[in-house]
Amino acid sequence: MMGNEGSHLNGLEIEEKPTEVTDFWAQYRATINDSCSYFSLKSDGSVSVFKGEAVLGPLWAVSTPLEKFSNNLLKYRHPCIVRFISAWQQRSTIYLATEYVQPLSQVLGVLTPLQMCIGLNNILRALVFLHEQAGMSHNNVSIQAIYVTGDGQWKLGGLQYLCSFPELTGAYLKHARIHRYDKAIDPNEDSHKITKTVDQYGFAALVDDVFTGHEDDQVPHLKEFKQYCRESLQHNEPELRPSLSEVSHHSFFNHEFISIYKFLNFLPLKSEEERCEFFSTILENLKCYHEETVAKQLGGLLLSRLTMLDQTARKDVIPFILKPKHERTPNSEYSGFFSLSIFKEHVKPRLMQLFGVRDSQIRMLLLTHFSKYVHVFSHEELSQHILPELLLGIKDTDDNLVACTLICLSELVPILGAGTVIGGKRSKFFTDGRPNSKTSPLTLVSGRAHSEIFAQQKALRDLTCSEEIFKHEKTGSFETITLNERPSPVGGESVEVESLRIKPNIGAGDPSEEDWSDWDNTSNTKHATFISPEIKGHYEDIPLIVDNSITNHKTISKTSLLQKAAIEAKKNIIDISELDIKNQKFESIKKSGDDFDFFADMTPVIEKPTLTIAPAESVSLSSKLDFVPDEGTDENEGWGDTWND
Template sequence: MMGNESSQLRGLEIQEKPVDTTDFWSQYQATISDSCRYFSLKSDGSVSVFKGEAVLGPLWALSTPLEKFSNNLLKYRHPCIVRYISAWQQRSTFHLATEYVQPLGHVLTTQTPLQICIGLNNILQALVFLHEQAGMSHNNVSISCVYVSGDGQWKLGGLQYLCPFTELNPAYLKHSRIHRYDKAVDPNEDSYELTSKVDQYGFAVLVDDVFKGRKDDEVPHLKEFKKYCRDLLQNPDPSKRPNLSEILQNNFFNHEFITIYKFLNFLPLKGEDEKAQFFSNILEMLKCYDEETVAKQLGGLLLSRLTLLDQTARKDVVPFILKPKNERPHNGEQPGFFSLGVFKEHVKPRLLQLFGVRDSQIRMLLLAHFTKFVHVFTHDELSQHILPELLLGIKDTDDSLVASTLICLSELVPILGADTVVGGKRSKLFTDGRPNSVTNTAVSNKNLNEQFYLSNKALGDFHCSEETSDLNSSAYDQQISLNERPSPVGGESVENENTPIQLYTNEREEIVIEEEDWDDWDSSNRYLEPIKLGRADSIEHNENNIIASESEYMMNSIINISDTVSKDKPATRTLLLQKAAIEAKKNIVDISELDIKNQKIDYSKKTADEFDFFADMMPVIEKQEVVKVVETDKNKDFVSKLNFVPDESVDENEGWGDSWNE
C-alpha cells in the first residue's frame, strides 16, 4: 500500500468526468498549481490522475492492479515509459498521478504515418529496456497500454502485468489472460515451454493495429516490415522469434526521419564533428517532411537543452526555428522554418517552458531572438508568464543578461503598456516643445527616422543654417540681433515696434538693431558697453569716457530724450534710448560723479512743461486715516521724505547727508 491521504499533491484539481475507464481504473485530467515542475503541452501544470478500486483475482491478493502499475512506474524509469509523479491512498481509492498523457486509442486517427513510425520506435525502445536492462517481461503489449504525452511522444504504460522472466510461466500467463488483450495473446501460449517471447507476439499485433487502414507507401519500408512481423514476430515457434533489440535494426526504423529523431535523442553520445555536420544539414533534410509532423515529433528535441547549447545549432538551426515563416525576410535573411499556425501550436508552448529555465546561456539565446517571436504570444501569456521571468532577469548579477533583458522589456512597452511593464505611479514630466505649426502637423515615420539619424550625428557633420562672422573680415555691415526687452512699467507705447532702426556710431560704421531682440532688464552692462563690430576700435570715445551704471544712464538720458519725442515722432523709443546712452557716456568726466552724494542736479532748470517719464511709476500709498499735524514755524514747510526738495539756501555741495531731519 503506497502513500496515505497526507501525500496528496498540493494545489491539485481533478476534473469530475473521466477521460478513460478500464477494468482496473479510471483516468482523469487534472492540474497542479506548481506548474514549474510538471510541464505539459499547454505548460499549465496539466497532469493525469488514475483512480483504482480493489479488484478480485489471484494476481491482486497483495496489491491492486493500479498499485502494482504505480510501483513499477516508480521503479523502472525510462524516457519512453510514462513518468511517475506521485501516489496516495484516499479512503478505499488509490490515486496515481503521472505526467499529462492521453490513451493512444483516443488520438490514433490524428497521427500521421511518420508519427506512428516514431511512436513504435519509442515503444520498442522501452520494451528493450525492460527486457535487457531490467530483466522484466511486460506481458500486455497492445494499444491499451500505450499513451501519448503532451508533446506527442508515445509512452509505454500498463505495467500491472509486469514480472521478472524468472517468474514468468504458463500458470502466470493463464491467470492474467482474463484481462489481457485477446488479439495480442498467442492461442498456443499455454503449450509453450519458452515463455520469454510473449512481448514479440504482442508487438507484432500492435504494428498491425496502428497501421490498419493506412497505405503501405506512406512510410518507407512499411510493407516489408509488416511481412517481417507476421513471419518472424508471430512465428508459431517462439524460438524463431528474434530478440527485440534485433527489430531495431530493421530498415523500417532506420530511414532518414527516424535517423534524425534518434540522433537528437542520443545527442550526448555524439562527437563534436558529428554534431557539427548533423546540425549543418538538418534543416534541408527536414524540408522534405510535413512541417506539423516535424514540429510535433522533433520540436521538443530541436529546442532541448543540449541542442540550444551546441554552437553549430545556435548558428544554423535555432535562429530559424525561433522565427515564424510568415515574416518577410530583410536584407536577404532567410525566413523561419515553421508557419505561424504550426509555430503557435507546437513551438510557443516550449518557449513558455524555456523562459522558466534558470540557465544564463539559454536565457541569453531567447533574449537575442525575442523580437522574432514576441508577437505570437497573447496578452495574458506575455503579462503572466514572460514578463515575470524578464523582471526576474534584471535582478541578476550578469550585466550582459540585464542589458539584454532591458532591451526585451522595451519591446513589451508598446504591447502591454508602460504601466504594466514599469509599474508604479507615473506622471508627465516631459512636454512637447515644438511650435504650434509643427505640433498640429502629423510627422511621418520617415521624418522621425531622419530625426533619429540626425540626433546621432556629430555637430561637425551638420551644415550651419546661419552665416557666421569672420573676425578677420570687414564687419561694417553685420547685423546684431538682440533679445526682446520688455517695455518699462508706465512707458509709452510705440506703434511700429518691429521696424528695424539704424544707429550710427560714426560716419563709417553702422549697426542695425531690432527692438524685439533686447535682452532682459537685469543685464545692466549689455547696453552700456561699446558695441563690438568685429574690431576693438569700432567705436571712438573720448579718453575720459567711462561706462556708467544703468541707473546713471537712465537719469542722464531722460532729459535729452524728452526734447526729441515731440520733434521727431517717427523716431522709435529704441533710437532715443541709444542716443541718450551715448550722450550720457560722453558727459561723464569724473568717476566720482557716479556717487549719488556727489551728483549735482540743477533743479532751477526744471520747468513746469517738462514731461515726467516716471510719473506712472510713482507708487500710490493709500492711508485709511489722516493724522493732522499742527503747523508751527518749524514744520510749516513740512515735506515728505519721499518728495524731498532741497532748500535753495542749502549749499549744493553738501548733498543729502547721512541722516534726515524731520
C-alpha cells in the same frame, strides 16, 4: 510503497468527467495550480490522475492493479515510459498522478503514418530497456497499454502485468489472460513451453493494428516490415523469434526521419564533428517532410537543452526555429522554419517552459531572438508568465544578461504599457516642445531622392505666411515679380521705370560702366524676373533668368536707352545745391553735351540681391523699405535749412 492521505498533492483539481474507463481504473485530467508546470507541455499544471478500486483475482491478492502499475512506474524510469509524479490512497481508492497523457486509442485516427513510425520506435525502445536492462517482461503490449503526451510522444504504460522472466510461466499468463488483449495473446501460451518472447508476438500485433487502413507506401519500408513481423516476430516456434534489439535495426526504423529523431535523442553520445555536420544540414533535410509532423515530433528535441547549448545549432538551427514564418516574406533570407499557426501550437508552449529554466546560456539565447517571437504570445501570457521571468533577470549579477533583459523589456512596453512593465507611480516630466506651425516645405527627408522631395513639397501659396507675398504677373514663359525697393541715391529721379535684367555671363572680368547698377530713382518700382524655385545659398552677380538660350531683344534695347538716359541725367546737375531735396525737380532734365560729370568715376555700385522665390499667387505686400514721396507735401519742408547757410 503507496503513500497515505497526507501525500495528496497540494492544489490538485480533478475534473469530474473521466478521460477513459478500463476494468481496473478511470483516468481523469487534473490541474495542479501552485506548481508542477514542468509536467505539462502547456505550462498550465495539467496532469493525469488514475483512480482505481480493489479488484479480486489471484494476481491482485497482494496489491491492486493500479498499485502494481504505480509501483512499476516508480521503479522503472525511462524517457519512453509514462512519467510518475505521485501516488496516494484515500480510504479504499488508489490515486496515481502522472504526466499529462492521453490514451493512444483516442488520438490514433489523427496521426500520420510517419508519426506512427516514430511512436512504434519509442515503444520498441521502452521494451528493449525492460528486457535487457531491467530483465522484465511487459506481457501486455497493445494499443490499450500506450499513451500519448501533449507533444505527440508515445509512452509505454500498462505495467500491471509486468514480471521478471523467471516468473513468466504458463500459469502466470493464464491468470492474466482474462484482462489482456486477445489478439496479442501468443497461441503457445497454452503449451508447457516456457517462453520469453511474449512481447515480440504482442509487438507484431501492435504494428498490424496501428497501420490498419494505411497504404504500405506511406512510410519507407513499411511493407517489408509488416511481412517481417508476421514471419519472424510471430513465428510458431518462440525460440526462433528475434530479440527486440534486433528488430530496432530493421530498415523501417532507420530511414532519414527516424535517423534524425534518433540522433537528437542520443545527442550526448555524438562527437563534436558529428554534431557539427548534423546541425548544418538538418533544416534542409526536414523541409521535405510535413511541417506539423516535424513540429510535433521534433519540436521538443530541437529546443532541448543539449541542442540549444550546441554551438553549430545556435548558429544554423535555433535562429530559424525561433522565428515564425510569415506568408508576406516567404523568400526572406531569414525566414522562419515553421508557419505562424504551427509555431503557436507546438513551439510557443516550449518557449514558455524554457523561460523557467535557470540556465544563463539558454536565457541569453531566448533574449537574443526575443523580438522575433514576442508577438505570438497573448497579453495574459506575457504579463503572467514572460514578464515575471524577465523581471527576475534584471536582478542577476551578469551584466550582459541584465542588458539583454532590459532590451526585451522595452519590447514589452508598446504591448503591455509602461505601467505594467515597470510599475510604480509615474509622472510627466517631459513636454512636447515642437512649434504648433506646420513643418517647413523645405525640410528634407533623409533617404529620398532629390526629385521626390520637391515633388512632395507644397507650393508657396499653399503655406501660411505672416507676411504678404509679392505681386507678380506672368510674362511669356517667365514670371515677372514686382518688388518694392528703396529709392536709389541721387541721379536717376527723372527716370520713371527701369526694367532690371542682368546679363548671363557677367563675372568673367572687370565690369564696365554700362554694367554698373544705376542710382536713378524710379517711381519706387523694379521688375525682376525669376524662373527657378530653388533657393541659392549665396548672392551672385548672375542673371535671375538662368536660361541662357532665351534672349529678349526688346528688353536689351530698352534697358540700354534707359541706362544712357540715366548717365546723361547725372551730367546735368549744375550746382550741388540741387542735391538738396527741397531744390530737386521731378521733371525731365535736358541733355547738355557741354557739361562734364566730375563724379562719374565715383558712382557707387549697389548690388541687387539675388532673390529666388517659389511661384505664388499675386498678393500685395508693403515693404518696410518703400519710400514714396507724398505728392501733397510742401517741397520747402523737410530739411529746415539750405545749402547756402
